[in-house]
Amino acid sequence: xxxxxxxxxxxxxxxxxxxxxxxxxxxxxxxxxxxxxxxxxxxxxxxxxxxxxxxxxxxxxxxxxxxxxxxxxxxxxxxxxxxxxxxxxxxxxxxxxxxxxxxxxxxxxxxxxxxxxxxxxxxxxxxxxxxxxxxxxxxxxxxxxxxxxxxxxxxxxxxxxxxxxxxxxxxxxxxxxxxxxxxxxxxxxxxxxxxxxxxxxxxxxxxxxxxxxxxxxxxxxxxxxxxxxxxxxxxxxxxxxxxxxxxxxxxxxxxxxxxxxxxxxxxxxxxxxxxxxxxxxxxxxxxxxxxxxxxxxxxxxxxxxxxxxxxxxxxxxxxxxxxxxxxxxxxxxxxxxxxxxxxxxxxxxxxxxxxxxxxxxxxxxxxxxxxxxxxxxxxxxxxxxxxxxxxxxxxxxxxxxxxxxxxxxxxxxxxxxxxxxxxxxxxxxxxxxxxxxxxxxxxxxxxxxxxxxxx
Amino acid sequence: xxxxxxxxxxxxxxxxxxxxxxxxxxxxxxxxxxxxxxxxxxxxxxxxxxxxxxxxxxxxxxxxxxxxxxxxxxxxxxxxxxxxxxxxxxxxxxxxxxxxxxxxxxxxxxxxxxxxxxxxxxxxxxxxxxxxxxxxxxxxxxxxxxxxxxxxxxxxxxxxxxxxxxxxxxxxxxxxxxxxxxxxxxxxxxxxxxxxxxxxxxxxxxxxxxxxxxxxxxxxxxxxxxxxxxxxxxxxxxxxxxxxxxxxxxxxxxxxxxxxxxxxxxxxxxxxxxxxxxxxxxxxxxxxxxxxxxxxxxxxxxxxxxxxxxxxxxxxxxxxxxxxxxxxxxxxxxxxxxxxxxxxxxxxxxxxxxxxxxxxxxxxxxxxxxxxxxxxxxxxxxxxxxxxxxxxx
Numbered sequence: 139x140x141x142x143x144x145x146x147x148x149x150x151x152x153x154x155x156x157x158x159x160x161x162x163x164x165x166x167x168x169x170x171x172x173x174x175x176x177x178x179x180x181x182x183x184x185x186x187x188x189x190x191x192x193x194x195x196x197x198x199x200x201x202x203x204x205x206x207x208x209x210x211x212x213x214x215x216x217x218x219x220x221x222x223x224x225x226x227x228x229x230x231x232x233x234x235x236x237x238x239x240x241x242x243x244x245x246x247x248x249x250x251x252x253x254x255x256x257x258x259x260x261x262x263x264x265x266x267x268x269x270x271x272x273x274x275x276x277x278x279x280x281x282x283x284x285x286x287x288x289x290x291x292x293x294x295x296x297x298x299x300x301x302x303x304x305x306x307x308x309x310x311x312x313x314x315x316x317x318x319x320x321x322x323x324x325x326x327x328x329x330x331x332x333x334x335x336x337x338x339x340x341x342x343x344x345x346x347x348x349x350x351x352x353x354x355x356x357x358x359x360x361x362x363x364x365x366x367x368x369x370x371x372x373x374x375x376x377x378x379x380x381x382x383x384x385x386x387x388x389x390x391x392x393x394x395x396x397x398x399x400x401x402x403x404x405x406x407x408x409x410x411x412x413x414x415x416x417x418x419x420x421x422x423x424x425x426x427x428x429x430x431x432x433x434x435x436x437x438x439x440x441x442x443x444x445x446x447x448x449x450x451x452x453x454x455x456x457x458x459x460x461x462x463x464x465x466x467x468x469x470x471x472x473x474x475x476x477x478x479x480x481x482x483x484x485x486x487x488x489x490x491x492x493x494x495x496x497x498x499x500x501x502x503x504x505x506x507x508x509x510x511x512x513x514x515x516x517x518x519x520x521x522x523x524x525x526x527x528x529x530x531x532x533x534x535x536x537x538x539x540x541x542x543x544x545x546x547x548x549x550x551x552x553x554x555x556x557x558x559x560x561x562x563x564x565x566x567x568x569x570x571x572x573x574x575x576x577x578x579x580x581x582x583x584x585x586x587x588x589x590x591x592x593x
Numbered sequence: 594x595x596x597x598x599x600x601x602x603x604x605x606x607x608x609x610x611x612x613x614x615x616x617x618x619x620x621x622x623x624x625x626x627x628x629x630x631x632x633x634x635x636x637x638x639x640x641x642x643x644x645x646x647x648x649x650x651x652x653x654x655x656x657x658x659x660x661x662x663x664x665x666x667x668x669x670x671x672x673x674x675x676x677x678x679x680x681x682x683x684x685x686x687x688x689x690x691x692x693x694x695x696x697x698x699x700x701x702x703x704x705x706x707x708x709x710x711x712x713x714x715x716x717x718x719x720x721x722x723x724x725x726x727x728x729x730x731x732x733x734x735x736x737x738x739x740x741x742x743x744x745x746x747x748x749x750x751x752x753x754x755x756x757x758x759x760x761x762x763x764x765x766x767x768x769x770x771x772x773x774x775x776x777x778x779x780x781x782x783x784x785x786x787x788x789x790x791x792x793x794x795x796x797x798x799x800x801x802x803x804x805x806x807x808x809x810x811x812x813x814x815x816x817x818x819x820x821x822x823x824x825x826x827x828x829x830x831x832x833x834x835x836x837x838x839x840x841x842x843x844x845x846x847x848x849x850x851x852x853x854x855x856x857x858x859x860x861x862x863x864x865x866x867x868x869x870x871x872x873x874x875x876x877x878x879x880x881x882x883x884x885x886x887x888x889x890x891x892x893x894x895x896x897x898x899x900x901x902x903x904x905x906x907x908x909x910x911x912x913x914x915x916x917x918x919x920x921x922x923x924x925x926x927x928x929x930x931x932x933x934x935x936x937x938x939x940x941x942x943x944x945x946x947x948x949x950x951x952x953x954x955x956x957x958x959x960x961x962x963x964x965x966x967x968x969x970x971x972x973x974x975x976x977x978x979x980x981x982x983x984x985x986x
Contacts, residue, residue, distance in 0.1 A: 162784045170814055172724045195812055205792040212814045218720035221689035244744040252683035256637045256690040275808035276712045313631040324673035338746040341671050343663045345635055345680045437787040
């Protein structure tokens with residue numbers, strides 16, 4: 139008897155300021171107008187996706203001392219869009235990325251608890267950290283958090299928020315007109331948190347929400363991120379390149395769960411992936427190449443190269459060879475506000491490696507950047523893509539994927555119409571939602587409530 | 594044909610009407626009334642139905658009360674009472690949740706400036722303006738409550754009220770600068786040069802004040818209304834300097850026409866001054882008074898308010914509103930004593946009465962809140978500055 143088929147989880151990331159978004163295509167619409175969000179969310183819900191995902195940024199990116207203007211710039215407020223989307227969808231989970239550095243636990247917990255009430259139990263929080271003074275310049279808190287305290291603050295932020303969510307157990311409100319008792323007991327929502335990052339106490343003023351607390355997501359490539367997720371998240375995002383890499387990551391993260399008294403099913407592993415569909419695999423590959431050309435223009439290629447070279451390369455021809463000058467040593471400072479610009483090792487070594495690759499294959503700057511900035515992508519006919527996704531999930535390389543289309547707002551339509559039915563036919567993806575809440579979609583149990591503080 | 598004298602005889606413009614939504618209504622025993630829906634206060638459907646009723650009555654806008662602490666009769670902290678509505682959802686999120694379900698009415702959530710970041714508030718309200726297609730407004734308030742200070746842990750109580758209003762004024766200034774930090778035509782999508790925006794049309798706001806310094810620009814483009822209207826309540830003349838500096842709409846708690854005239858004289862430049870009244874409306878005055886007495890009896894105390902409390906008929910309320918309009922007010926924010934009863938009494942009783950007298954709209958005449966309030970869409974301060982300094986201009 140073979141292993142039963144795993145059920146795939148699918149989510150949709152609204153295309154925004156991420157560099158995969160193609161805005162020059164005639165089919166590209168607004169990334170701000172609410173109609174775009176409505177179309178995208180309704181497509182995701184029509185396809186029975188688990189949730190819609192929004193990223194966050196709190197300062198516009200800069201490069202070389204100027205606001206970066208080659209990608210989509212600008213996005214709406216996460217909470218506000220998700221609350222509005224709750225009005226035009228019924229089942230779709232609503233996941234917001236919210237920073238734990240430039241927010242306060244009381245306010246964020248209130249917003250997520252409110253969103254959970256207003257959506258009937260569909261709220262999820264992707265907890266991220268940030269530390270830089272660059273972003274801090276937009277906030278009264280400023281940018282003084284040392285980098286090494288990022289996870290400490292995030293962990294304590296989440297713990298504090300959980301204490302707030304759990305400060306109402308759900309039985310407090312009687313609202314009995316006859317007896318005149320609105321509350322069962324005085325002083326619901328009592329909490330007291332004393333820690334290194336937060337020392338707060340009082341009464342939380344949002345009653346317990348349908349899911350008890352929002353579903354918690356965590357992005358985690360680093361060891362600290364994985365551990366944080368294993369301890370407290372319901373789902374983790376990861377970067378993902380190959381089947382084998384995915385399996386290693388999956389086994390590593392799931393293997394950390396028993397330490398926290400959790401079973402493997404309690405944490406879903408959902409890497410991000412883009413996709414390009416065609417009638418045939420060959421057509422999809424051709425289309426994917428065109429998309430990559432749209433994503434990495436000549437000007438964009440030079441800007442990407444500057445991330446490693448850390449110097450102004452605007453005089454170079456993107457269709458020409460790599461610069462002969464070496465990268466500028468020191469901390470990378472040319473690009474600000476871009477999470478993906480992290481120096482993984484020595485820029486000189488990266489330059490050497492790229493020169494070798496370019497020489498061996500005769501690649502121009504732009505061709506090289508198209509190659510090196512490629513992300514996990516499903517490219518092929520609907521059948522090929524459905525098979526690939528299913529194979530990766532059944533092989534325990536993932537529990538599902540967060541799909542990032544390259545077009546707003548119609549980029550999900552073809553996937554919904556062609557790939558999802560194939561996954562349903564294979565018996566690996568739902569035909570109907572099993573319940574109303576995001577916890578239902580993800581197969582997560584109700585959260586274990588902590589004993590509320592009484593005060 | 595109108596029963597009352599023709600409105601064209603009067604030079605006064607139509608009056609504006611807003612309703613303040615909070616819990617089951619403004620009387621503490623409101624939640625115990627039939628149909629109050631007290632078990633549904635934390636559902637979207639409850640708020641959507643209230644907003645639909647207000648919109649059916651052609652009201653200019655609704656406000657959503659909020660606070661960052663449990664409601665209390667004690668200004669120092671929770672009062673431990675079990676007989677009153679406690680708990681609230683975030684007002685901005687409630688407004689956003691009902692925005693796609695409504696089409697014309699303005700949506701004005703309350704925000705506490707004392708504990709929030711103007712950067713977050715600016716993008717949240719800009720986004721509310723996008724999801725409502727130009728119907729967002731902001732009601733800004735401060736909080737002196739010590740228990741609220743404890744919820745954030747960044748300050749020490751007591752807080753100085755004067756300082757809080759100075760800070761709130763800076764908060765509003767930052768929010769407005771951020772709304773303006775993108776010019777309306779900043780997004781260019783110029784395929785030829787590969788530029789999505791014209792970065793010359795995005796502006797650092799570089800605000801520096803004692804409580805915050807904010808760099809900008811916003812991450813959210815300029816909202817549909819440019820600058821959504823900002824409103825604030827003054828239950829005390831000490832708040833007037835804040836209204837004068839920061840508000841497009843001031844709510845004043847005058848008790849009589851004399852106090853109205855004093856408020857109007859003190860705030861000559863505020864575009865709109867609304868009277869703030871709590872209302873209990875019935876077919877007969879005696880019925881309204883008896884209902885208020887019944888509510889008071891259930892509550893165990895006479896209802897008191899910072900505002901004038903009106904218990905009577907729609908016609909008598911219309912008389913009062915018109916008298917106060919003659920004294921200089923442009924509109925009213927009514928606090929329904931019991932939402933389940935007094936909101937429909939406003940939309941189905943007061944509004945037709947005002948329409949008969951020719952002083953209230955018979956259909957929505959504009960699609961934005963600014964439009965309903967007769968406020969022009971403001972020019973962008975940075976674009977205006979740029980065109981003044983441009984040699985070509």
